[in-house]
Amino acid sequence: MTTVPSDLLTASRAGTARPSTTNLTLLLERVHRGGPASRAQLTRESGLNRSTVGALVTELVRRGLVVEDDPDPTRQVGRPSPIVRCSPEVAALAVVPETDAVTVAVVDLAGAVRRRFRCETGHPPSAAEAVELVRGVLDAAAGPWQLAGLGLAVPGLVRATDGLVRWAPHLEWRDEPLGTMLGEATGLEVLAANDANAGVLAEHLFGAAQDATQVLYLNGGPSGIGGGIIINGELVMGAEGYAGEFGHTQVAPPGAEPKELEAWVSRQRLLDLLGLESASDDVLTDALHHVEDEALQAEVLRQLDALALGVRDMVNALNPQRVVLGGFLGSLFERAPEHLLQALRAQALRPSWESVSVVRAALGSDLLLVGAAELVFQRVIERASLTAA
Amino acid sequence: MTTVPSDLLTASRAGTARPSTTNLTLLLERVHRGGPASRAQLTRESGLNRSTVGALVTELVRRGLVVEDDPDPTRQVGRPSPIVRCSPEVAALAVVPETDAVTVAVVDLAGAVRRRFRCETGHPPSAAEAVELVRGVLDAAAGPWQLAGLGLAVPGLVRATDGLVRWAPHLEWRDEPLGTMLGEATGLEVLAANDANAGVLAEHLFGAAQDATQVLYLNGGPSGIGGGIIINGELVMGAEGYAGEFGHTQVAPPGAEPKELEAWVSRQRLLDLLGLESASDDVLTDALHHVEDEALQAEVLRQLDALALGVRDMVNALNPQRVVLGGFLGSLFERAPEHLLQALRAQALRPSWESVSVVRAALGSDLLLVGAAELVFQRVIERASLTAA
């Protein structure tokens, strides 16, 4: 596994005349994030010269990163402009270990999931098992594309530099060098992150946080509450990659003992009240939407109150533009949005409150796969500035 | 007051061939942050070519941003290399309104406070008063330098775009357009921020957070607890500039009702126990260092426990490299460092805990002045990339 260059502020672009972020990366990022666009559009949006855009696109095509399609057939005055889009031949392998399965997928540079393998285990897989499962689908993952790397999203604390899983309670892992193991097993470069961090990356790319540069993301899954932060348009990883753990924030609703946010806001308690043994997010969402029950309603409001307390502190600390609620937190929110908003309005500092909007996550079950792949694509896009390639 | 360019990710360096951050800014930033250095040193550190460094330094001299001194007389083999340092003629006006005074200072690009005017008011000044006081010292602030702008550090919520003070409880201000007023009164460009945000900028530049890129800063002053966050080497301002308000974080030590962090960690209660009417930070620090008293000691430990709870959640959320404690929080910490560390160790997630070091702030009373000026210098350094000038 490759070490992430620390990119210190005082460091220099040693030895090369070219700054680390060129207009090549600018265009590639635009097409990656914003989808297909005509050369003319890119010219307008980028402010670059027509001829420059032409040269840059040609170079990106030469490197196999984008392809050019025939112009939009909607007839307009003037010479038609070819459509530039991400090459379907550039892809990443996304790996997401969960409590009862390991999901492996091929995601292309456009963000489309091209293949998905859900390897059920029925029990929390060991790291070695996970690696075996990935190795097992590697052949089946072959296709008309090249894998640029492997993106790993783990429900736990993962060291960003080498993919060492420090602690993943629901997988019962401690200090498992999964990143290194996957790198050796696949020969691919491995980029690793916490699952919620991958999630917020995806929501920022294609979801509910697309147009925001300051984002607070909270996700509720079977394995608790995780979070991700985007500041100045960049994912906050922290010193070693452990940022975003606000499921353990201490929260104390009025008159109650303080407990971790996860203890108050519990997916399991909702399932119990709904009489569901275990359920996918879709089923849970549906139930939360339809079931009328006094006890359930009371629990929902209690959980929203606790959530508001946790979110309040983070909103005051970070002054985000947008708060995105994913997983069952989104379903909770949808059931009584005004309740959460009211609680937040009453408690957050007014100026910070006024600049934030709270929304439900927009992406579905592919969220983590897209986010994990994005870890790889960030690297690919960065590297587009290098002369070599 | 000039609007801060939003600098969206998708935006481009429209119209210019040069990327927004050139090696010109790189060198200027190095000399600004790291102090004087010989050309040879700059060459080694930057990885740039000798001739390039020569050309860049010449250009910086031409623009009046740096000056070159005679080489270090310590005899070494080889041709002596001239020393490059920030020009003493480039300065910023720093303005810090407080509850009983308005401090105005001239700070030069090297970070030295060249003039300081403390205009006592004896009561919280109004915004109009503050502007008058600044206008009053403007003549006296003249000297062998040029003012590149005005940096404003306010104990409260300040909108970054225009310096509108949304709420400054201790000044009893609400929605005072101080930034605009100062801009009109002085003709200078105004950059504004919360005081703790200015503080962390200064600590990051010259103080206890110099070598860290992920910093959590908490400051305890007469006007409560403020904070600042640095991520990836950049100050986190949030969507509108209100980031860093973690004095209002809810905190509940075991068995106690949750209250705001500020309610638990209180400068006033320390003064009461010490029998001091009001005291400067220096006096308070000294007293905390020397006075042996059981009730005081108990209070100190209680406050540290509460502080640990607040810091714990932020450490888990942000995984910083360093936590810097300023003002009386630093004094508290120094009195019983092990107590705070122990409490944190017991509560923070282990991996996040292992990657963080807690230290006391290193800068003294000039902190806010240097930080406010830095708001201006950041802009100056950015602009060094523009061809014109």
Next chain:
DNA sequence: ACGGTATTGTTGGCGCACCCAACATATGGG
């Protein structure tokens, strides 16, 4: 005193990325 070695500033030539202007190409409308 003098030449040798080491380090660094300086100069001229080159490459690369971008801009601009002019021209070529492709469309819709009279």
Next chain:
DNA sequence: CCCATATGTTGGGTGCGCCAACAATACCGT
């Protein structure tokens, strides 16, 4: 069929950084 409009393409210019060779200044040994 020709014109107006919009856009790709080509050739030349500019700015910034690299490199190599040379000039300047130090220490050192004889």
